[in-house]
Amino acid sequence: MRRLFAFLRLRCPHCLQGRIFHGLWQMYPRCPVCGIVFEREPGFFMNAIFFGYVLGFLLVLPLNVLLYIYEAPPIWFLIGTLLVLTLHSPLLFRYSRALWMQLDEMLDPREDEPLRDDSIR
Numbered sequence: 730m731r732r733l734f735a736f737l738r739l740r741c742p743h744c745l746q747g748r749i750f751h752g753l754w755q756m757y758p759r760c761p762v763c764g765i766v767f768e769r770e771p772g773f774f775m776n777a778i779f780f781g782y783v784l785g786f787l788l789v790l791p792l793n794v795l796l797y798i799y800e801a802p803p804i805w806f807l808i809g810t811l812l813v814l815t816l817h818s819p820l821l822f823r824y825s826r827a828l829w830m831q832l833d834e835m836l837d838p839r840e841d842e843p844l845r846d847d848s849i850r
Contacts, residue, residue, distance in 0.1 A: 732831060739827050741765065742834035743841075749827055753819055756826070765839060767830065774826055776833075781825035788821070789813050 735745035747762035759766050768774065792809050814821070 732835070736824075736827055736831045739823055741767075742827075742830040743839060749830070750823060754822065763841065765841070769833070769839075773833075774829065777825045777829035780828045781821050784821050784825055784828075785814055785817075788817055 731745055732742075734740075735742070739749050741747035741749060741760040741763060743765040744760060744763035747760035748757065749760075749767065750756055756767060758768070789810050792813055793806055796805055796809060
């Protein structure tokens with residue numbers, strides 16, 4: 730249950746306390762609390778793209794079902810989908826990365842890493 734709340738609040742997958750993001754699109758390289766490196770290896774967040782697709786699909790699905798029920802013209806499907814995905818892209822980006830990091834930490838937990846002063850940018 731703590732991990733779910735940490736995910737929803739975009740917190741570190743290791744200590745469940747430190748913030749992951751410090752800007753709209755910028756992530757901390759390390760957790761400000763426990764010092765764990767978020768990106769384990771180059772290309773680590775490539776799997777988060779899959780979660781972004783799934784979350785985007787789940788976000789757009791209710792609108793498209795509603796448009797289908799009301800027999801809207803196909804252009805409205807395109808406009809609605811593009812509008813929803815564009816407006817929610819920061820959330821999709823953040824939560825897909827956070828979801829991937831939480832899942833990765835659950836399946837392959839890491840040892841604590843020492844926090845170095847020069848490692849946090």
